[in-house]
Amino acid sequence: MLNEKTVGAIVKDAARKFPETEAYIYPEHGIRKTYQEFDKETDELAKAFIGMGIQKGEHVAIWSDNKREWLLSQFATGKMGAVLITVNTNYQEKELEYLLQQSDATTLILCESYKGTSYIDILKAVCKEIEIAEKGKIQSDKLPHFKRVIVMSENDYRGIYTWSELIAHAEGVSDEVLNNALESLSNDEVINIQYTSGTTGFPKGVMLTHKNVVNNGQLVGDYIHLSDRDRLCIPVPFFHCFGCVMGTIASVTHGTTMVIVEQFDAGKVLQMVQDEKCTALHGVPTMFIAELNHPDFIKFDLSSLRTGIMAGSICPIEVMKKVMEDMGASEITIAYGQTESSPVITQSKTDDSIEKRVSTVGQAHPGVEVKIIDPVTGEDTPAGVPGELCTRGYLVMKGYYKNEEATNSTIDSNGWLHTGDIAVMDEDGYIDITGRIKDMVIRGGENIYPKEVEEFLYQHPSIQDVQVVGVPDPKFGEELMAWVILKTGEHLTSEQLKEYCKGKISFHKIPKYVEFTDTYPMTASGKIQKFLLREMSKERVEV
Known part of the structure; x- marks a missing residue:
């Protein structure tokens, strides 16, 4: 059974069911909020967006590490219907210009800097008109749709709203207006556009609907048995599906507490798992390798850890074993997918045999079709024979934004998404990813x-x-x-x-x-x- 709720509605749902459960914690800043408080905060921010003049369907880009404002913006846009455009934290001038142009973004929310790089300076290089513009009235030749910028701070910059100036726009918007906006949303509508890393050619904007991300987050959480008693440490970036679907949405659909790391640091992650008694931990293999090899690894008490997900790239068997044995995450699972599939296609189960859990990426999620085809002939391959993995179901993206040619070359006429990954499926439907076709x-x-x-x-x-x-x-x-x-x-x-x-x-x-x-x-x-x-x-x- 698919979850028919929208991104905004799942926050309301969690606040009703788990009002006093902690929704999120930022240990570095001493911030702790319950689901009831989280619902109120995202209501206020959604009203602020409406009060600022942002319309349903308008494109709002967000460029930051895992700050609290990012988290609130994800679910506030999910309540009032603006489409969140996630921006890679490593982007420089030309990449930001391309994204703002190609996405038709009207608004950019950003932090001031990241790892010593000034985002404000990069933005001014892309859009010089900010220096002479009134706040909310940017007019740029290069970016014809672009109107407003909001910074995640109280520092005053010409042409840029501070965070409190944004929040002040909520005052004139009633609960009724917000409720009408929330109820007007359909789960088939696009709510998030994520740009692929662009390893070949320009990045493409993957259009994801409420149905895509809510159901994927729900299933991912189901597979690791998340509940309101769990505390999930999220060190993976929000701008990627791992962070904002498998992390935040998986948590909210299960009433789970999010323990958030703004920027990955192996020592910080280990400290937070210990101090906050996290039961679950997400990460890409390189993150787990860094944690396992931290010089003080054995000093941390990780006894609370039960589960989590290793994903994002091919997971080495030896690393998986060490996470289970040395970190104590005996129920950790591997998930496989890509942004175009919201992202998870297959996942191992916590009760799969050790062999299956370390040597495969599990089986297809419920309601998800998977087949392995010969990349040359397009014919299905028998069990045990490598080929390209294709998938079909609720999880397939709406398409690439303003790129019909790329969409048609990725999703065929029968609705199958061609992943470009080489895989082998055994007789029981367990899948092993052996690499990219081009690798x-x-x-x-x-x-x-x-x-x-x-x-x-x-x-x-x-x-x-x-x-x-x-x-x-x-x-x-x-x-x-x-x-x-x-x-x-x-x-x-x-x-x-x-x-x-x-x-x-x-x-x-x-x-x-x-x-x-x-x-x-x-x-x-x-x-x-x-x-x-x-x-x-x-x-x-x-x-």
């Missing part, structure tokens, strides 16, 4: 899936993290290069690593090249940018 390496006619080689190398006692990519080779077409991060204090040579592989994996899967590094190129949501690693690898080989 597959073909060496001398042999198909090699980098994930398989990475899983093997993770077992080496000196290796903390490893990524494998293909590089051009005149004889075999492609060869493998492994990028290795060693554990602190460990030493390893490329010859020793190759020797370790001999007799254990096929000769053609042993990396020809090995590079040792301290970091990988990453997206702001913690995903490793393999396309950049491939470029770096090509340069190394050519040298």
